[in-house]
Amino acid sequence: MFTKIDLCSMALLKLGEKPIQSWHEDSVAAQLARSLFDSTVDSLLAIFPWRFATKNLVLTRNTNGDFIIPRNVLRVLKCSGQIIGDKIITSGNTIEISAIVKTNVESFPNYFASIVATKLAVEFCIPLIGDSNVFKMLNALYESEYQSAKFIDSTISTSKSNIDNFSLITSRF
Numbered sequence: 001m002f003t004k005i006d007l008c009s010m011a012l013l014k015l016g017e018k019p020i021q022s023w024h025e026d027s028v029a030a031q032l033a034r035s036l037f038d039s040t041v042d043s044l045l046a047i048f049p050w051r052f053a054t055k056n057l058v059l060t061r062n063t064n065g066d067f068i069i070p071r072n073v074l075r076v077l078k079c080s081g082q083i084i085g086d087k088i089i090t091s092g093n094t095i096e097i098s099a100i101v102k103t104n105v106e107s108f109p110n111y112f113a114s115i116v117a118t119k120l121a122v123e124f125c126i127p128l129i130g131d132s133n134v135f136k137m138l139n140a141l142y143e144s145e146y147q148s149a150k151f152i153d154s155t156i157s158t159s160k161s162n163i164d165n166f167s168l169i170t171s172r173f
Contacts, residue, residue: 001106002113008033010113011120014138015129028128036123041116046074046100050112050153053103059088059095067095075100111149118142 009019012029020030045053054077059067067088069076076083079097081090088095108116119142125135 002108004033004037004105007105007113007117008037008120010117011124012128014118014121015124015134017124017128029124032124032127033120036120040119040123041105042074042102044112044116044119045103048150048153049077049100051156052107052109052112052153053100055099055101057097057099057101059097061093069097069099070101072102073097073099074102109153111152115142115145115149118145 005020005023008029011033012019017029020027020033023030023034053074057070057073059070062068067081067090069083069086069088076088077098077100079088079090079095081088081095083089088097105113118138122135122138122142125131125138
Protein backbone atom coordinates (compact mmCIF):
# COMPACT_ATOMS: atom_id res chain seq x y z
CA MET A 1 0.00 0.00 0.00
CA PHE A 2 1.52 3.27 -1.19
CA THR A 3 0.82 6.97 -0.70
CA LYS A 4 1.53 9.90 -3.00
CA ILE A 5 4.46 10.83 -0.76
CA ASP A 6 5.86 7.28 -1.01
CA LEU A 7 5.77 7.28 -4.81
CA CYS A 8 7.26 10.76 -5.11
CA SER A 9 9.97 9.85 -2.62
CA MET A 10 10.79 6.69 -4.58
CA ALA A 11 11.11 8.85 -7.71
CA LEU A 12 13.42 11.27 -5.93
CA LEU A 13 15.58 8.43 -4.61
CA LYS A 14 15.99 7.15 -8.19
CA LEU A 15 17.43 10.58 -8.97
CA GLY A 16 19.78 10.48 -6.00
CA GLU A 17 17.77 13.18 -4.21
CA LYS A 18 16.40 13.28 -0.68
CA PRO A 19 12.84 12.00 -0.27
CA ILE A 20 10.11 14.41 0.72
CA GLN A 21 8.41 14.01 4.09
CA SER A 22 5.37 16.19 3.46
CA TRP A 23 3.28 17.21 0.49
CA HIS A 24 3.50 20.82 1.70
CA GLU A 25 7.27 21.17 2.08
CA ASP A 26 8.77 24.33 0.68
CA SER A 27 11.26 22.57 -1.57
CA VAL A 28 11.62 22.33 -5.34
CA ALA A 29 11.07 18.56 -5.11
CA ALA A 30 7.79 18.95 -3.20
CA GLN A 31 6.62 21.67 -5.61
CA LEU A 32 7.35 19.39 -8.57
CA ALA A 33 5.54 16.53 -6.85
CA ARG A 34 2.45 18.65 -6.23
CA SER A 35 2.49 19.98 -9.80
CA LEU A 36 3.15 16.77 -11.68
CA PHE A 37 1.79 13.87 -9.65
CA ASP A 38 -1.89 13.83 -10.60
CA SER A 39 -1.43 14.49 -14.32
CA THR A 40 1.36 11.90 -14.57
CA VAL A 41 -0.71 9.22 -12.82
CA ASP A 42 -3.83 10.02 -14.85
CA SER A 43 -1.90 9.72 -18.12
CA LEU A 44 -0.33 6.41 -17.02
CA LEU A 45 -3.74 5.04 -16.07
CA ALA A 46 -5.28 6.13 -19.38
CA ILE A 47 -2.66 4.73 -21.78
CA PHE A 48 -3.43 1.06 -21.12
CA PRO A 49 -6.60 -0.77 -20.00
CA TRP A 50 -5.18 -1.78 -16.61
CA ARG A 51 -7.42 -4.41 -15.04
CA PHE A 52 -7.32 -2.76 -11.61
CA ALA A 53 -8.54 0.57 -13.08
CA THR A 54 -11.12 -0.76 -15.56
CA LYS A 55 -14.72 -0.66 -14.38
CA ASN A 56 -18.13 -1.31 -15.90
CA LEU A 57 -20.51 1.55 -15.18
CA VAL A 58 -24.22 1.94 -15.79
CA LEU A 59 -25.19 5.50 -16.68
CA THR A 60 -28.66 6.99 -16.57
CA ARG A 61 -29.87 10.12 -18.28
CA ASN A 62 -29.50 13.34 -16.32
CA THR A 63 -32.27 15.94 -15.95
CA ASN A 64 -31.43 17.35 -19.40
CA GLY A 65 -31.82 13.90 -20.96
CA ASP A 66 -28.09 13.43 -21.54
CA PHE A 67 -25.72 10.62 -20.60
CA ILE A 68 -22.81 12.43 -18.97
CA ILE A 69 -19.48 10.65 -18.65
CA PRO A 70 -18.51 10.80 -14.95
CA ARG A 71 -15.55 13.03 -14.03
CA ASN A 72 -13.58 10.09 -12.64
CA VAL A 73 -13.55 8.41 -16.07
CA LEU A 74 -10.20 8.89 -17.79
CA ARG A 75 -11.03 6.91 -20.92
CA VAL A 76 -14.10 5.11 -22.22
CA LEU A 77 -13.09 1.74 -23.60
CA LYS A 78 -16.45 0.47 -24.79
CA CYS A 79 -19.96 1.85 -25.12
CA SER A 80 -22.88 1.40 -27.47
CA GLY A 81 -23.30 5.10 -28.20
CA GLN A 82 -21.41 7.94 -29.81
CA ILE A 83 -19.14 10.00 -27.55
CA ILE A 84 -19.24 13.75 -28.08
CA GLY A 85 -17.27 15.69 -25.52
CA ASP A 86 -18.40 14.53 -22.08
CA LYS A 87 -21.70 13.09 -23.38
CA ILE A 88 -22.76 9.81 -24.92
CA ILE A 89 -25.47 9.95 -27.56
CA THR A 90 -27.67 6.86 -27.71
CA SER A 91 -31.28 5.77 -27.29
CA GLY A 92 -32.67 4.13 -24.16
CA ASN A 93 -32.78 5.19 -20.54
CA THR A 94 -29.55 3.55 -19.39
CA ILE A 95 -26.23 2.67 -20.98
CA GLU A 96 -23.42 0.41 -19.80
CA ILE A 97 -19.87 1.50 -20.47
CA SER A 98 -16.47 -0.01 -19.80
CA ALA A 99 -14.01 2.66 -18.73
CA ILE A 100 -10.68 3.36 -17.13
CA VAL A 101 -11.34 5.33 -13.96
CA LYS A 102 -9.18 7.32 -11.56
CA THR A 103 -7.94 4.96 -8.87
CA ASN A 104 -6.69 5.67 -5.36
CA VAL A 105 -2.93 5.41 -4.96
CA GLU A 106 -3.46 2.98 -2.09
CA SER A 107 -5.06 0.54 -4.57
CA PHE A 108 -2.15 0.48 -7.01
CA PRO A 109 -0.56 -2.94 -7.44
CA ASN A 110 3.21 -3.04 -6.98
CA TYR A 111 3.94 -3.32 -10.71
CA PHE A 112 1.98 -0.11 -11.39
CA ALA A 113 3.43 1.77 -8.42
CA SER A 114 6.88 0.99 -9.77
CA ILE A 115 6.18 2.55 -13.17
CA VAL A 116 4.57 5.57 -11.51
CA ALA A 117 7.73 6.16 -9.46
CA THR A 118 9.98 5.75 -12.49
CA LYS A 119 7.82 7.98 -14.70
CA LEU A 120 7.83 10.63 -11.95
CA ALA A 121 11.63 10.36 -11.81
CA VAL A 122 11.69 11.00 -15.57
CA GLU A 123 9.43 14.03 -15.12
CA PHE A 124 11.46 15.37 -12.18
CA CYS A 125 14.87 14.76 -13.79
CA ILE A 126 15.45 17.84 -15.95
CA PRO A 127 13.94 20.42 -13.56
CA LEU A 128 15.77 18.96 -10.54
CA ILE A 129 19.15 17.77 -11.77
CA GLY A 130 19.29 18.85 -15.42
CA ASP A 131 21.26 15.81 -16.59
CA SER A 132 20.15 14.58 -20.02
CA ASN A 133 22.13 11.33 -19.66
CA VAL A 134 20.26 10.44 -16.47
CA PHE A 135 17.03 11.45 -18.22
CA LYS A 136 17.75 9.04 -21.10
CA MET A 137 18.64 6.22 -18.71
CA LEU A 138 15.48 6.74 -16.65
CA ASN A 139 13.36 6.91 -19.79
CA ALA A 140 14.79 3.55 -20.95
CA LEU A 141 14.13 2.10 -17.49
CA TYR A 142 10.56 3.41 -17.62
CA GLU A 143 9.95 1.81 -21.04
CA SER A 144 11.24 -1.53 -19.78
CA GLU A 145 9.17 -1.39 -16.58
CA TYR A 146 6.10 -0.30 -18.55
CA GLN A 147 6.34 -3.33 -20.86
CA SER A 148 6.77 -5.64 -17.87
CA ALA A 149 3.81 -4.07 -16.06
CA LYS A 150 1.58 -4.48 -19.13
CA PHE A 151 2.59 -8.14 -19.33
CA ILE A 152 1.87 -8.75 -15.66
CA ASP A 153 -1.47 -6.96 -15.84
CA SER A 154 -2.55 -8.79 -18.98
CA THR A 155 -1.69 -12.22 -17.56
CA ILE A 156 -3.68 -11.84 -14.36
CA SER A 157 -6.35 -14.52 -14.56
CA THR A 158 -9.96 -13.53 -15.01
CA SER A 159 -12.78 -15.06 -13.04
CA LYS A 160 -14.79 -17.85 -14.63
CA SER A 161 -17.94 -15.70 -14.54
CA ASN A 162 -16.34 -13.23 -16.98
CA ILE A 163 -15.58 -16.08 -19.36
CA ASP A 164 -19.08 -17.57 -18.98
CA ASN A 165 -20.60 -14.27 -20.10
CA PHE A 166 -18.29 -13.85 -23.10
CA SER A 167 -20.45 -13.80 -26.24
CA LEU A 168 -18.10 -15.86 -28.42
CA ILE A 169 -18.00 -18.66 -25.85
CA THR A 170 -21.78 -18.77 -25.39
CA SER A 171 -22.47 -18.69 -29.13
CA ARG A 172 -20.07 -21.59 -29.67
CA PHE A 173 -22.01 -23.88 -27.34
